[in-house]
Amino acid sequence: MTSFNSLGSNYTVDFIIKALFTLNRSQYQEELALYLEKKYQGKATLVYKGREALEMALTMLDFPARSKVIINGFTCYAVYRAVENAGLDAICADIDKTFNFSASTLENLIKKHPTTQVVIVQNTFGFPCDIEKIASICKQHKLILIEDLAHCIGTRYSDNQESGTVGDFTTLSFSQDKMIDGVSGGALVIRNKKYNQKNITLQQNVSYVQQIKDRLYPLLTFIIRKTYQTGIGKTFHMFLKQFGLLSTPMAGGEKGQFRKLPNWHCKLIKGEFEKLYTNLSHRRETAMIYAGSLNKNLIKDLSYNLLPNSSNLRFITQTKDRQSLFKYLKKSGIYIADTWYDAPIAPIKYLKETRYKKGDCSNAEVISETIINLPTHRAISQNATHRIVSKINAWQQLQQKT
Numbered sequence: 001m002t003s004f005n006s007l008g009s010n011y012t013v014d015f016i017i018k019a020l021f022t023l024n025r026s027q028y029q030e031e032l033a034l035y036l037e038k039k040y041q042g043k044a045t046l047v048y049k050g051r052e053a054l055e056m057a058l059t060m061l062d063f064p065a066r067s068k069v070i071i072n073g074f075t076c077y078a079v080y081r082a083v084e085n086a087g088l089d090a091i092c093a094d095i096d097k098t099f100n101f102s103a104s105t106l107e108n109l110i111k112k113h114p115t116t117q118v119v120i121v122q123n124t125f126g127f128p129c130d131i132e133k134i135a136s137i138c139k140q141h142k143l144i145l146i147e148d149l150a151h152c153i154g155t156r157y158s159d160n161q162e163s164g165t166v167g168d169f170t171t172l173s174f175s176q177d178k179m180i181d182g183v184s185g186g187a188l189v190i191r192n193k194k195y196n197q198k199n200i201t202l203q204q205n206v207s208y209v210q211q212i213k214d215r216l217y218p219l220l221t222f223i224i225r226k227t228y229q230t231g232i233g234k235t236f237h238m239f240l241k242q243f244g245l246l247s248t249p250m251a252g253g254e255k256g257q258f259r260k261l262p263n264w265h266c267k268l269i270k271g272e273f274e275k276l277y278t279n280l281s282h283r284r285e286t287a288m289i290y291a292g293s294l295n296k297n298l299i300k301d302l303s304y305n306l307l308p309n310s311s312n313l314r315f316i317t318q319t320k321d322r323q324s325l326f327k328y329l330k331k332s333g334i335y336i337a338d339t340w341y342d343a344p345i346a347p348i349k350y351l352k353e354t355r356y357k358k359g360d361c362s363n364a365e366v367i368s369e370t371i372i373n374l375p376t377h378r379a380i381s382q383n384a385t386h387r388i389v390s391k392i393n394a395w396q397q398l399q400q401k402t
């Protein structure tokens with residue numbers, strides 16, 4: 001039995017077939033846009049990536065160049081890039097135990113940066129941020145609030161409101177390994193009526209070559225995962241990567257690149273929204289098993305009281321020697337080395353492209369060196385979860401002995 005955090009683990013056989021054969025009907029585009037407009041109460045535009053939706057929102061606000069945008073100090077480079085592409089300055093807010101910044105950290109940063117105009121919350125891994133206080137601070141300082149749902153479609157805040165129904169703008173990502181995984185995709189929902197008169201026409205299309213890669217991605221990753229342990233899958237994976245034949249989540253993000261989401265992606269994404277609440281229950285139950293059965297000293301510092309409201313995109317634990325754990329688990333076919341996030345602005349190889357300075361977000365620095373992500377997706381059965389737990393606990397005992 002093999003278990004992966006990613007590499008197409010979200011896809012069922014039915015999804016693989018649909019990705020290959022779904023037609024490109026324009027009605028799918030309209031159906032998804034209408035669905036999102038109803039769910040998030042605003043005007044929806046569908047784009048090829050979540051980062052395009054973020055950049056589009058920030059660009060339409062038309063703030064003076066280099067105005068400040070406060071982002072989570074434990075995030076994806078795509079978020080940072082979207083802010084900078086819009087001609088604005090990203091300011092990283094350090095995180096607390098919820099992997100989100102707190103209301104008091106936000107207030108301090110606003111004082112320090114008086115040209116702040118926008119705040120982006122992301123509910124990291126699905127853990128809800130303190131939205132009530134954050135929204136009220138934004139209102140008090142007349143700041144625009146963007147809810148980035150890349151991790152947290154289906155998360156509920158403490159007042160039971162669903163994420164995406166509070167801010168001025170909601171942005172969504174339907175990229176690989178996200179809550180709603182359509183291989184790629186993004187959406188901007190303009191909730192603030194002041195901005196929803198803006199006319200958005202998307203001039204650029206996703207190339208046919210890219211679309212073929214996207215259609216094949218679920219099938220190819222299925223083959224890789226199924227044959228990984230024999231060695232064939234690993235070699236096949238390396239071959240596909242070497243020749244650029246596999247869709248990669250970090251590609252794209254050039255300034256002003258706003259691409260129309262192909263219709264067939266829309267059909268797949270809408271289908272996944274219909275299964276959202278079943279998948280949320282599965283992820284929650286899986287997270288509860290980890291929380292209840294992992295060795296207590298692996299989980300002591302984290303806020304498990306948040307699990308019931310979280311989308312539980314991944315389950316989080318921490319250890320000082322994660323490379324040794326990854327190596328140990330690999331022997332049993334458990335592949336969890338792809339870590340969100342391995343730097344305050346991740347992946348770590350992109351950190352040097354940013355203005356991030358050591359010490360800017362000291363909590364995020366410590367967490368990014370020790371964090372471990374465990375899979376909660378639908379391909380992880382209860383048995384597989386217990387198997388992962390028992391292997392991690394066994395590794396822990398070995399560590400204590402040595």
Ligand SMILES: Cc1ncc(COP(=O)(O)O)c(C=O)c1O
Pocket residue numbers: 048049050051052075076078079122148150151172173174175185186249
């Ligand atoms: C918090 C967050 N927001 C936005 C994005 C960008 O999404 P996309 O890959 O669809 O551009 C990511 C990427 O993983 C992310 O982690």
